[in-house]
Amino acid sequence: MSFAGEAARRRRVWISILGAALALFYAAAFVVGYVIYLGNAGQWLADLTLLLIALPFTWLMSALTDGAFSMSGDETLKVVIAALFCAALAYIVGAAIEWILRSLWRAVRGG
Secondary structure, eight states: OOHHHHHHHHHHHHOOHHHHHHHHHHHHHHHHHHHHHHHHTTSTTTTHHHHHHTHHHHHHHHHHTTTOOOOOTTOHHHHHHHHHHHHHHHHHHHHHHHHHHHHHHHHHHTO
8 A cells, every 4th residue: 555545544544424423412412501501500400411411521530630620510611621522532432433343344345
């Protein structure tokens, strides 16, 4: 395989339709969670939906800070960072799943 072909193949690993769809879905979930939070602001557990959506980010930050991390719906910067982190995580997971499925498909086809 030529150098240009190898470079194109390496780039293709990071271009994932499944990863993009999962990241978009996760970002949309954050938007819906934030709208729900804004509609219930001031009530008890108003940001529960948003916090459940952000669990991967919250768990990681809690582990990194020895449990000293907290997040609520009114901390907009943390919500945006959590949304970016979770969408990136969803993209990576989707890209990995797509890569595995493509590899299996190539193996079944004999190529």
